[in-house]
Amino acid sequence: MLTARLSRPLSKLPGKTLSFPNRENGTRYTLQFYPASFVPVGHRTYADAVNPVGSKAVLVTGCDSGFGFSLAKHLHSKGFLVFAGCLMKDKGDVGVKELDSLKSDRLRTVQLNVCKSEEVEKVVEIVRTSLEDPEKGMWGLVNNAGISTFGEVEFTSMETYKEVAEVNLWGTVRVTKSFLPLIRRAKGRVINISSMLGRMANPARSPYCITKFGMEAFSDCLRYEMHPLGVKVCVVEPGNFIAATSLYSPERIQAIADKMWNELPEVVRKDYGKKYFDEKTATMHTYCNSGSTDTSPVIDAVTHALTAAKPYTRYHPMDYYWWLRMQIMTHLPGAISDRIYIH
Ligand SMILES: NC(=O)c1ccc[n+]([C@@H]2O[C@H](COP(=O)([O-])OP(=O)(O)OC[C@H]3O[C@@H](n4cnc5c(N)ncnc54)[C@H](OP(=O)(O)O)[C@@H]3O)[C@@H](O)[C@H]2O)c1
Numbered sequence: 001m002l003t004a005r006l007s008r009p010l011s012k013l014p015g016k017t018l019s020f021p022n023r024e025n026g027t028r029y030t031l032q033f034y035p036a037s038f039v040p041v042g043h044r045t046y047a048d049a050v051n052p053v054g055s056k057a058v059l060v061t062g063c064d065s066g067f068g069f070s071l072a073k074h075l076h077s078k079g080f081l082v083f084a085g086c087l088m089k090d091k092g093d094v095g096v097k098e099l100d101s102l103k104s105d106r107l108r109t110v111q112l113n114v115c116k117s118e119e120v121e122k123v124v125e126i127v128r129t130s131l132e133d134p135e136k137g138m139w140g141l142v143n144n145a146g147i148s149t150f151g152e153v154e155f156t157s158m159e160t161y162k163e164v165a166e167v168n169l170w171g172t173v174r175v176t177k178s179f180l181p182l183i184r185r186a187k188g189r190v191i192n193i194s195s196m197l198g199r200m201a202n203p204a205r206s207p208y209c210i211t212k213f214g215m216e217a218f219s220d221c222l223r224y225e226m227h228p229l230g231v232k233v234c235v236v237e238p239g240n241f242i243a244a245t246s247l248y249s250p251e252r253i254q255a256i257a258d259k260m261w262n263e264l265p266e267v268v269r270k271d272y273g274k275k276y277f278d279e280k281t282a283t284m285h286t287y288c289n290s291g292s293t294d295t296s297p298v299i300d301a302v303t304h305a306l307t308a309a310k311p312y313t314r315y316h317p318m319d320y321y322w323w324l325r326m327q328i329m330t331h332l333p334g335a336i337s338d339r340i341y342i343h
Contacts, residue, residue, distance in 0.1 A: 053079040053307060055106060056186075057131060057138040059123065061085040061114055061175060062145030064095040066245030067193065067238070067298050071142060072099055074299050075306070076107040083127055085112030085145065114145045114171030120178045128182065137185025140306045143172040143215075144193040148208045148247050150284050154268050155260050155277070161207050168211035173218060180231075187230035191305045192219045193298075194235050196322055200329035203342065204280065223313065234305040237326075238298045239318025240291030248288050257281040292319065 058075055062068040063084035072084035086096045089111040096109050108130070110123050128134045146168045149160055176190060183190060197205055198212030216235060223233035242248050261269070261277060269277075297317030305311040316323055329337040 055079060055081040056140065056188075057081040057083065057127060058140035058142065058306065059083040059085060059127060059138070059175075059179065060142040060144055061112060061171070062087065063099065063109070064088050064093050066247065067241070067295055067302075068142075068144040069095050069099070070295050070299055071144065071302055072107065073102070074303065076102070076104060078303065078307075080106070080140075080306075081130070082107045083123065083130075084109045085114070085123060086110070087113055087145070112145075114143075114175050115166050117174060117178075120175055124178050124182070127179075131182075134182070135185060137188060138179070138182040139186050139188040140191065141176065141179045141183055141189070142191045142193065142302060142306075143175060145171055146193065146211075146247075148205075149256055150204050150253070150280075151207070151256070151260055152204050152280070153206050154272070155264060156207055157260075157263055160260075161210070164207040165211050165214070168208070169214045169218070172215055176218075176222065183231055184226075184229055188232075189306055189311065190219075190222065190226070190231065190233045191302055192233070192235050193302075194219070194237050196237050196239050196316070196318055196326050198235075198237055200326050204284075232305075232311055234311050234313060234315065236298060236301045236305065236315045236317065239316075239322040241293075241295055241298065242287055242291040243289050244291070244293045244295045248284070250285055250288055253281065253284045253288065257284070 058080045060068050060071050060075070060082065063072045064086045068084070072082050076082045084099050084107065086093065086099075086109050089096045089109050099107060099109050108126075110126055111119060112123050113119050127138055131138060147164055149156075149164055151160070172192060180190075182188075192215055194215045195208070195212045197209045198216045201209045201213075219233055219235045226233055257277075261274075301315035301317045305315065316326070318326070325341055328340060
């Protein structure tokens, strides 16, 4: 077990043998690495998935598009009873229509704005009454709903900070608290979709980073508390998949930029100037098509977290550049990592 845990990050080193003693019983552990162990981080081969799926019930939030949409379909194909929380179900969004078109009684879309307590409580009731035996609880909750924005601290209004936190952070806390009684009964799983930006910050992303760092702290506290109760709490930290999801679109970026500029205090507008502001907006536009277009590393990570007997605490579906950057930024002194990546 310890060997496997250690070998995961170290498996990036080809052709090496490491040996170390166990001081308690005198035996030696040996770790052997081969070039063949080089697998892209996002496509890491996972340990056996051992928990039979049956039709365990899972709620995924934010299924109108992106990861949530793909997850709802994938988990359904794996045999789960999927409740797909959709922000726009009542408005008949295209994603909802596609999920409904599967016409399966194991895939049910439900209206769910994670910021609205009354909608969350309604979904708890829908799930509870759909379960064969509510006393046995439900298996999984995937907190996926999220929004993003951009802008330097001085460009970001307090309203924006609160708006992003309301969905990403308080939405996650709200939904989790409401579903824990059911999850506890099943000794089930809570999977939180954080981000690599929940581990390392980035300039011009403070409203998003704050919420994802908060989500990480919430997940850790919950994991400690739930451990004795048999509930497992996992965090998935995707890298850059912007091109594959609806997190950013050119229209959305422009709308955010226009609103931001219009609402800027005069002193900030004057000090930074429109040229600087427009350059930053243009940089954000270039991100729209950046990142991986293949969401399967994220989908695989969530599936593993829901099905493996011993899921990982954290999953890192991201390419090597971001994986290495995250290791350096989280393990080396700030003075070094700032120099490498920020300044
Ligand atoms: N894409 C990436 O590169 C990336 C990287 C790291 C982490 N993530 C995280 O992955 C998660 C999924 O995002 P995504 O990339 O798949 O983007 P996405 O396509 O925009 O999906 C986010 C979903 O959340 C929904 N949503 C927004 N506000 C909501 C609310 N108040 N209540 C319920 N649902 C709400 C959105 O609905 P509408 O479409 O109707 O607005 C959308 O369906 C997010 O938590 C995001 O932070 C994404």
